[in-house]
Amino acid sequence: MYPSHRPTTGLQKALIAAGAALMGFGDPTDGSHIAALGDATANGWFGRMRAQMLASASGRRILRERPEIAFTDASWEALGALPAGSFGRSYYEQMARNGISWATRPPVRFVDNEEDAYMLLRFRQCHDFYHTVLDLDISVVEELAIKVFEWQQTGLPVGLIASAAGPLRLPPDERRRFFQHYLPWALQCGRQAKPIIA
Amino acid sequence: MRRAVLSPLRTVSWRTLDRAGSWRRRVATQAAPELYDVVVVGGGPAGCALAGALGSLCGKRIALVDSGKLGDTRQWEPPGDTYLPRALQITEGNKEYLARLGLWDQCYLDRIQAYSRAVVTDALGGGAIDLGAERTAAYMIETKNMVGGMLRAIDERRNVSVVERARVTGIERAPATAAGWPVVTLANGQRLQARLLVGADGASSRVRKFAGIDTYGSEYAQYGLVATLCLEELNRTAFQRFLPSGPVALLPFPGGFANLVWSLDAELFQLLRAAPEAVVAGLVNAAFRLAPAELRYIYDLLRDGADEATLNAEIEWRLDVFAKSAAAAATAKLPPRVAAITPKSRTSFPLRLRMVDSLVADRVALVGDAGHLVHPLAGQGLNMGLEDVRCLATHLEQAAAGGEDLGAPAVLERYNRERYARTLAMQGIIDKVWRVFGARAAPVTALRSAAMDGLDRLPALKDRLIGAFMS
Numbered sequence: 001m002y003p004s005h006r007p008t009t010g011l012q013k014a015l016i017a018a019g020a021a022l023m024g025f026g027d028p029t030d031g032s033h034i035a036a037l038g039d040a041t042a043n044g045w046f047g048r049m050r051a052q053m054l055a056s057a058s059g060r061r062i063l064r065e066r067p068e069i070a071f072t073d074a075s076w077e078a079l080g081a082l083p084a085g086s087f088g089r090s091y092y093e094q095m096a097r098n099g100i101s102w103a104t105r106p107p108v109r110f111v112d113n114e115e116d117a118y119m120l121l122r123f124r125q126c127h128d129f130y131h132t133v134l135d136l137d138i139s140v141v142e143e144l145a146i147k148v149f150e151w152q153q154t155g156l157p158v159g160l161i162a163s164a165a166g167p168l169r170l171p172p173d174e175r176r177r178f179f180q181h182y183l184p185w186a187l188q189c190g191r192q193a194k195p196i197i198a
Numbered sequence: 199m200r201r202a203v204l205s206p207l208r209t210v211s212w213r214t215l216d217r218a219g220s221w222r223r224r225v226a227t228q229a230a231p232e233l234y235d236v237v238v239v240g241g242g243p244a245g246c247a248l249a250g251a252l253g254s255l256c257g258k259r260i261a262l263v264d265s266g267k268l269g270d271t272r273q274w275e276p277p278g279d280t281y282l283p284r285a286l287q288i289t290e291g292n293k294e295y296l297a298r299l300g301l302w303d304q305c306y307l308d309r310i311q312a313y314s315r316a317v318v319t320d321a322l323g324g325g326a327i328d329l330g331a332e333r334t335a336a337y338m339i340e341t342k343n344m345v346g347g348m349l350r351a352i353d354e355r356r357n358v359s360v361v362e363r364a365r366v367t368g369i370e371r372a373p374a375t376a377a378g379w380p381v382v383t384l385a386n387g388q389r390l391q392a393r394l395l396v397g398a399d400g401a402s403s404r405v406r407k408f409a410g411i412d413t414y415g416s417e418y419a420q421y422g423l424v425a426t427l428c429l430e431e432l433n434r435t436a437f438q439r440f441l442p443s444g445p446v447a448l449l450p451f452p453g454g455f456a457n458l459v460w461s462l463d464a465e466l467f468q469l470l471r472a473a474p475e476a477v478v479a480g481l482v483n484a485a486f487r488l489a490p491a492e493l494r495y496i497y498d499l500l501r502d503g504a505d506e507a508t509l510n511a512e513i514e515w516r517l518d519v520f521a522k523s524a525a526a527a528a529t530a531k532l533p534p535r536v537a538a539i540t541p542k543s544r545t546s547f548p549l550r551l552r553m554v555d556s557l558v559a560d561r562v563a564l565v566g567d568a569g570h571l572v573h574p575l576a577g578q579g580l581n582m583g584l585e586d587v588r589c590l591a592t593h594l595e596q597a598a599a600g601g602e603d604l605g606a607p608a609v610l611e612r613y614n615r616e617r618y619a620r621t622l623a624m625q626g627i628i629d630k631v632w633r634v635f636g637a638r639a640a641p642v643t644a645l646r647s648a649a650m651d652g653l654d655r656l657p658a659l660k661d662r663l664i665g666a667f668m669s
């Protein structure tokens with residue numbers, strides 16, 4: 001249906017999801033496992049995202065024009081020249097501080113609907129924006145908080161799975177911090193905030 | 199048979215206020231009422247069917263009374279390029295009955311669509327059920343076509359008098375000679391006295407009020423939007439999709455036309471009724487294909503007063519996205535696309551559930567909408583009325599053969615006993631279906647769609663379902 005589409009049966013998706021969950025649990029810093037988990041579990045859960053995007057004029061424009069986030073070297077450096085405190089400058093600085101590149105999102109493979117596949121791609125590409133807007137860096141506990149936030153906003157099951165299993169890997173004091181601070185905050189903010197992807 | 203004058207002319211006087219503003223006494227003579235065995239008030243499909251059925255009772259005098267111009271309907275020339283939006287679904291069983299009585303053949307038969315397949319889908323849960331029979335299950339016929347045909351057939355029955363353009367101004371029980379017989383007074387001064395008065399006069403039945411029969415029920419707070427559509431291809435299948443706001447149905451007519459019945463909440467109904475005609479075709483296509491969330495934002499655009507071009511562009515965009523999705527491949531479950539709506543064919547009726555305490559009273563019987571109102575989602579409204587007619591006509595025939603008084607309580611009670619419980623049961627079923635499909639909670643939608651899909655795989659059960667509703 002779209003260039004990177006690979007049709008799979010329900011059973012195959014379940015196996016991929018299980019495998020990705022285990023691998024992701026073992027090595028949470030490798031994003032491709034979580035991405036595969038998201039891919040395999042997302043079919044049929046796009047109703048809420050679609051409703052959110054259709055409900056606003058900007059969301060509809062995004063769905064129609066299907067922009068993808070891409071930078072050339074020149075435009076990337078131009079972000080650094082934006083005024084301090086602006087979204088673009090903060091984004092640039094955070095990526096530089098954490099040493100990650102904007103181009104690390106794998107393509108969508110297992111979603112069986114063209115528009116849903118675009119929405120999942122957009123969701124992944126916006127993940128770094130979540131970091132910037134929520135002002136969280138890439139430690140495991142902060143990534144988990146973002147996953148909870150995403151789940152509240154979009155309803156995609158990968159957020160729920162990751163935030164249920166993830167805290168088990170944390171050391172005890174970080175786990176306590178997660179449940180006391182990050183989790184309630186993420187739940188409340190995710191529920192109340194306007195959809196960021198739209 | 200000549201009019202029998204049983205009592206001397208009565209003198210009645212009353213005072214009226216004339217144009218000059220003073221009271222004047224006016225005197226007139228009131229003719230004795232004409233005697234009939236059965237007076238049927240209401241010249242709609244149920245009333246005409248009953249009058250036609252009773253026309254076979256030799257020696258009995260039947261009158262059919264209607265306030266409208268029945269002559270126009272009798273001589274109706276059908277339009278060559280469209281179908282009227284007010285149309286009826288008639289089941290095979292009812293059609294056989296009418297044909298046996300000779301009340302079907304005088305309709306314009308080429309304007310009737312026989313069909314044997316119906317596809318019912320659920321928007322929220324994705325369930326679908328494909329009901330197909332080998333023989334014809336139902337017919338779509340314009341109301342005017344049906345009533346016109348029946349009136350032409352009734353003309354040939356000598357014992358049925360059709361009184362048209364006669365508004366009923368009053369009904370009372372005559373104290374004089376025939377004790378307790380109801381007398382109907384018409385606007386033109388005619389008075390008809392009946393051994394049995396039948397109310398076939400619809401939802402706000404005067405006869406029912408006269409008889410003191412109480413009604414109860416609920417308003418659905420919905421309206422049915424009805425229109426004639428032109429499809430892009432010929433179609434012989436009925437399609438119905440349950441949306442959260444109510445079912446939308448597309449019923450087949452010959453020649454690539456279709457009848458739209460869309461049940462809508464009051465606010466949405468006002469929106470769609472006022473929408474530009476160029477957009478309505480797109481909206482119907484969208485209603486059968488898009489998800490409820492997509493429809494919601496299109497309604498929002500309508501509410502904000504977007505222009506035709508914008509609306510059509512948005513609808514086309516979403517239909518394009520749909521066409522590329524997997525669901526679009528199941529073309530058998532989708533109706534053909536609507537090309538246009540016949541100009542000025544949008545009309546409507548309120549949707550209600552109305553039940554009565556009894557279908558009979560002293561020398562009064564009710565048939566059709568006067569006795570029951572249901573949601574049109576199962577196409578049963580008039581069919582229940584025709585079954586009333588069949589039952590009442592049968593009992594009256596038996597009574598006449600046995601020399602009984604047609605309006606006697608014993609005769610009417612047989613009719614009531616047979617029809618009342620069955621009517622109530624059908625009303626209950628239809629109302630429950632409406633409530634089940636009106637729910638939006640995820641467990642309910644999942645369950646009902648699973649039930650639909652399950653039922654779809656059981657042909658024996660499906661045949662039973664068709665048999666129960668269509669015979």
